Amino acid sequence: MGWGWMCGVSTKASKRYMWRLLIVMVGYLLATFGTTTFVRHNHPHGFEVYLLALLPTIPVLCMLGVVGLYLREEKDEFQRMLTVRAMLIAIAGVLAMDVFVDFLRSYKAVGALPPFTEFITFWLLSGLVQMAQQLMIRSGADE
């Protein structure tokens, strides 16, 4: 699917998905670093800060929108299933990590996670699962 060109699978939908995801990822980085820099230099207060905090969430939602668009456009049902499975594993990883860390934090055993850990973990896990799935399929096909 999406990471297809890295693993040998590339449908038209997956190519579009990769480009869209790349553009939204760049948008996320720009929104996050731009907003953080703006706040550090201009020191806005109260309501303005909370409004600015909403900016980086736009690309976050867009990324999941890109996945939804891919799932709608992809004709290959098997590839769609692989993507949904990767999303499930990624969100499972994020939720399990949050529950684990929150539990330890409530007993003062650890501090908070570094900023943006959930987002990075989600996309890293999803990418790794997609790659692992494609590699397993390829090794299965080679045998």
Added chain:
Amino acid sequence: MNKPSLMTAVMKHFLWRVLGLTGAYLAAILLASMYLTQHRPVGVALYALSLVPAVPVLVVIVSVGIYLRDEKDEYLRWITVKSLLWASGITLSAATIASFLDAVLQVRPDPSPHAVVAFWATFGFLQATFWGVFGVAQALMHVSNGGSDE
């Protein structure tokens, strides 16, 4: 007149599994907290015990996967995937806002399962809404067909 079926058998199994696992999640948190308060374990034992509440969370996600595998109705599968994507988006957005406030204002939320609550609240709300719309549409079609499911 036949009563229209608003829920597939797979959907019913899924709902019972989720209900059971939500109870297991709450029980796991309660029991692990009680054990920690009474015995105050440290090191590996503390980390191992902290993994206990994460197990039902993982199993619920597995049950979503089982539902998607077993559900024959493509439309119902699609609304579950849509709910999953929206719930992930809302959860990651909430985490991003918290991270941003932490990074620029050093405001850290209290430790509580925010992500899990955000995810399941969004997922449950959307599933209920989509299923509700699906159910009403199915019932209307049933009535317009004069009580026949054809």
